[in-house]
Amino acid sequence: MNEDKSYYIQLNSKVEKMLRTSEFLGAGHNGIVYLLPNKRVIKIFKDKKVCSGEYNIFVKTRKSKYFPNVYEHGEYYIVRDYAGGQRLDKYIKKHGINEVISLNIIKLIEEFTKLKFNRLDIRCKDLYLMDDFSINVIDPKNNYSKNVNYPRHLMKGLNNLGVIDEFLSVVSEKRPKTYKLWSFKFNQYLEKNIK
The missing domain is CATH 3.30.200.20 (Phosphorylase Kinase; domain 1)
Structure with missing residues (x-):
């Protein structure tokens, strides 16, 4: 606040x-x-x-x-x-993550690519989860002006919530090529920033 x-x-x-x-x-x-x-x-x-x-x-x-x-x-x-539902990070804190939510996050980032976003990233707190696990974006920022080729902030948030392994497991199963890039980039990020 x-x-x-x-x-x-x-x-x-x-x-x-x-x-x-x-x-x-x-x-x-x-x-x-x-x-x-x-x-x-x-x-x-x-x-x-x-x-x-x-x-x-x-x-x-x-x-x-x-x-x-x-x-x-x-x-x-x-x-x-108005975006109803519950903030993604608050939902995950209470209920964890599941395959449907993980897949909907993957599809959201794929939508960012279709929309020609340069920044393929968003924070967990800027996503709202509906009862059917569909996702709404409430606060897009710098999507056309910054260059980020994987969901770094989003994955950092999922890591802080303790669900990054579950999420990446779904990415690996459903989008193997995407998994290679995202896991490589995120591991690079962790090595650089957590010392």
Whole structure:
């Protein structure tokens, strides 16, 4: 939770009206998110460049089932679908990981490739798991501007949750070529960063 209150953003009266009937959901590095009565959310950003970057990703991913629809945006805000379900990391802490979740994560990263993302990575906390184990992305960042050719942050999160071996076992079984790259790169990362 970001406690920095040293910034001020001027919002138009339409956005202010939306906020009057909204419910606070959370805050992070880039802004604050509120649930609107129509099961949409409004995210208010601190930095209009970050807002523009996230909006552009949503525009380019509008036909993907993994990303929310966007209904409105301004310099400092985006109104989009609410992602229900449970945060992936919180779910795994409570229930562990299974083959279906692992396979859906693999398919998500494959979707990133189809969307021509340069950054094939995302954090566990930016993924929401639905009751049927489908996955929603809530907070895409730098997917077209940074180059990362495997899900490093995601695998680091799974490692910290103690389920990386189960996940990689499914990758090995279902996508052997992908397994070779991901396991090699992640082991390199661990050797470099855990000394």
